[in-house]
Amino acid sequence: MKEATKMKKIVVALGGNAIQANDNSATAQQKAVRKTMKVIAQMIENGDQVAITHGNGPQVGNLLLQQHKGASDANPAMPLDTISAMTQGSIGYWMQKALDDQFKHDNYPSQAVALVTQTIVDINDPAFNNPTKPIGPFYNFNEMQKQRIYHPDYIYKQDAGRGYRQVVASPKPLEIVNAPIIKNLLNNNFVPIAAGGGGIPVVVDHGHLDGVAGVIDKDFSAAKMAEDINADELVILTTVDNAYLNYNEANQTAIGKVKVDQLKQYLKDGHFAAGSMKPKIEAAIEFVEKTGNRAIITSLRNANKLNDEVGTIVYN
Numbered sequence: 001m002k003e004a005t006k007m008k009k010i011v012v013a014l015g016g017n018a019i020q021a022n023d024n025s026a027t028a029q030q031k032a033v034r035k036t037m038k039v040i041a042q043m044i045e046n047g048d049q050v051a052i053t054h055g056n057g058p059q060v061g062n063l064l065l066q067q068h069k070g071a072s073d074a075n076p077a078m079p080l081d082t083i084s085a086m087t088q089g090s091i092g093y094w095m096q097k098a099l100d101d102q103f104k105h106d107n108y109p110s111q112a113v114a115l116v117t118q119t120i121v122d123i124n125d126p127a128f129n130n131p132t133k134p135i136g137p138f139y140n141f142n143e144m145q146k147q148r149i150y151h152p153d154y155i156y157k158q159d160a161g162r163g164y165r166q167v168v169a170s171p172k173p174l175e176i177v178n179a180p181i182i183k184n185l186l187n188n189n190f191v192p193i194a195a196g197g198g199g200i201p202v203v204v205d206h207g208h209l210d211g212v213a214g215v216i217d218k219d220f221s222a223a224k225m226a227e228d229i230n231a232d233e234l235v236i237l238t239t240v241d242n243a244y245l246n247y248n249e250a251n252q253t254a255i256g257k258v259k260v261d262q263l264k265q266y267l268k269d270g271h272f273a274a275g276s277m278k279p280k281i282e283a284a285i286e287f288v289e290k291t292g293n294r295a296i297i298t299s300l301r302n303a304n305k306l307n308d309e310v311g312t313i314v315y316n
């Protein structure tokens with residue numbers, strides 16, 4: 001590894017595709033995670049200090065469904081905040097194990113640490129009255145109607161033209177409770193895996209933290225975490241190489257290096273779909289405006305060749 005003085009401090013936000021596999025078995029998901037962690041290990045070997053955060057949309061929704069299957073009065077289903085913690089545990093475990101294997105293989109100590117992370121939200125956030133965060137499986141219209149019979153209290157919405165999904169409240173992250181620990185871990189050359197699924201949403205009630213039902217967007221929490229730990233760069237890794245203007249149209253154009261003010265205009269002009277690219281753009285803008293550092297949105301396959309020409313690079 002390179003000397004600490006040359007290191008860049010990076011927060012890497014991993015999207016669902018970094019974990020999602022053809023099926024939802026632990027084996028298949030771990031296989032996907034192993035592939036992703038190879039890429040992250042390479043970033044670390046290249047000399048960067050990396051803090052990892054990740055999505056949990058598919059997993060938190062799937063686990064919620066599983067909870068209800070076998071629930072009874074004696075063995076009740078867990079509430080959403082606890083399910084969120086459970087997904088941080090399972091995904092964090094898979095990532096930690098995959099990084100450990102990778103580093104053992106390469107003769108480095110991994111020192112990956114998955115941290116159960118809480119994120120403070122505002123109980124008066126209007127998001128609690130307007131669920132928008134898609135979780136769990138995709139359904140076609142008929143499947144969705146069938147689900148309504150079993151779960152009359154669930155709300156379903158179209159997810160960016162890809163099918164129907166259950167949606168839950170997605171309040172904005174105000175503070176990553178465990179940010180000082182994440183910073184400390186990183187400064188001591190550990191690899192924190194933190195604020196998974198955006199962090200467990202909690203509110204402050206008479207000096208105590210209380211879990212609330214919701215799923216925070218991991219892109220917003222990634223920006224907050226990057227800001228809190230003084231990261232030099234926020235790297236959002238997803239399925240596409242760039243954010244695009246006129247996405248999926250004949251005149252689709254990749255956005256390369258872009259000034260934050262220009263990107264804000266593109267956002268205003270409606271180039272980015274809500275629930276997918278839009279939160280990434282908003283998170284990148286927030287991080288760049290607050291810190292003056294740059295944010296990059298690109299694909300996982302580009303992660304090991306980041307330079308001034310790769311991905312959508314947002315700067316002040």
Ligand SMILES: Nc1ncnc2c1ncn2[C@@H]1O[C@H](COP(=O)(O)OP(=O)(O)O)[C@@H](O)[C@H]1O
Binds near residue numbers: 055
């Ligand atoms: N303007 C755009 N440029 C690029 N991708 C876009 C745009 N608008 C919507 N998308 C969609 O956003 C997706 C990435 O968001 P999402 O699926 O939520 O990612 P992740 O699960 O990796 O966080 C892309 O696969 C693409 O289909």
Ligand SMILES: NC(=O)OP(=O)(O)O
Binds near residue numbers: 014215
């Ligand atoms: N919590 C969250 O944003 O998860 P996804 O990225 O999987 O939607």
